[in-house]
Structures are given as C-alpha cells and as structure tokens.
Amino acid sequence: MTKNAAYILELINDSTDHLTAEQIYLKLKEQNKKTVLATVYNNLSSLYEQGLIRKISVPGCSDRYDKIKRHDHLVCQKCGKLSDITLEDLTKSLQKQTRISILSYDLKINYLCSECQKKL
Ligand SMILES: [Zn+2]
Ligand SMILES: [Zn+2]
Structure with a gap:
C-alpha cells in the first residue's frame, strides 16, 4: 500500500x-x-x-x-446528512428467509434530521 x-x-x-x-x-x-x-x-x-x-x-x-466495521445508517431525506446506527446483524435472518447466502447488505433508514424538521 x-x-x-x-x-x-x-x-x-x-x-x-x-x-x-x-x-x-x-x-x-x-x-x-x-x-x-x-x-x-x-x-x-x-x-x-x-x-x-x-x-x-x-x-x-x-x-x-x-x-468497513459493520454498522447501518440513518439518512436525512432532505439534506443527505448521515448518522451511524448499530442494529443487530440481520444476515442470518435474511438468509433464513431468502434461503440464499448473503455477502453483505447496506441498510439505509430514511428520516428527517432535527435541523430539517425545524424548517418544515
Ligand atoms: Zn437534514
Ligand atoms: Zn457510517
């Protein structure tokens, strides 16, 4: 490197x-x-x-x-601000439901951040 x-x-x-x-x-x-x-x-x-x-x-x-460390994201729908959240690893449960082997997933949860909420 x-x-x-x-x-x-x-x-x-x-x-x-x-x-x-x-x-x-x-x-x-x-x-x-x-x-x-x-x-x-x-x-x-x-x-x-x-x-x-x-x-x-x-x-x-x-x-x-x-x-790369596993974590998920909250994404503000208005300004695009990203915040980290840590949820349980869903890989196992997804694999069980889909019966396919999952390499990784990228979870984004949409929300409005507090600044954007104030502007509503
Ligand atoms: Zn925002
Ligand atoms: Zn992050």
Whole structure:
C-alpha cells in the first residue's frame, strides 16, 4: 500500500464523519501540498475494490466513504446528512428467509434530521 493510501485509510477509520473525496483531498493536502484530487480518487477506488472501505451513495449527494466495521445508517431525506446506527446483524435472518447466502447488505433508514424538521 502506498503512503497516500495508508493515510486515507487511517483518515476514514479514525473519522466519525462520512468524508467525501473532496474532504479527504483537503486533509491530504495539509500533509502534502503536491497532492492532486485524481490521486485521492484512485486511492479511494483501490481501497474500495480491496474491501477496506465502504462507499455510501445517496442520490443528490457526493459519494461518502466510511469504515468497513459493520454498522447501518440513518439518512436525512432532505439534506443527505448521515448518522451511524448499530442494529443487530440481520444476515442470518435474511438468509433464513431468502434461503440464499448473503455477502453483505447496506441498510439505509430514511428520516428527517432535527435541523430539517425545524424548517418544515
Ligand atoms: Zn437534514
Ligand atoms: Zn457510517
């Protein structure tokens, strides 16, 4: 793994935010002024392909990157804000119901965050 990839992985694993490629790029730039955005994208896609990070796509928002540790997400339907929640692992129960073997799942629970609720 390159130094940049290792740094990006560490950044994602240490963060409780869900960082976009641009946010990662800005942090990387603080370390190394020569960093270009394409490097960040390349590293992110290779980390993703290796199964070391996960990617969260919400329509209308930039993709966000997250640690691999199993957890689920609340997604604000208005502003796209993501919050982590930890539910029990549903893999077994899903497998029982569908009788197929499940590799992974990506659960998003839609809600309105408190700021967006105030604006209603
Ligand atoms: Zn919101
Ligand atoms: Zn998360």
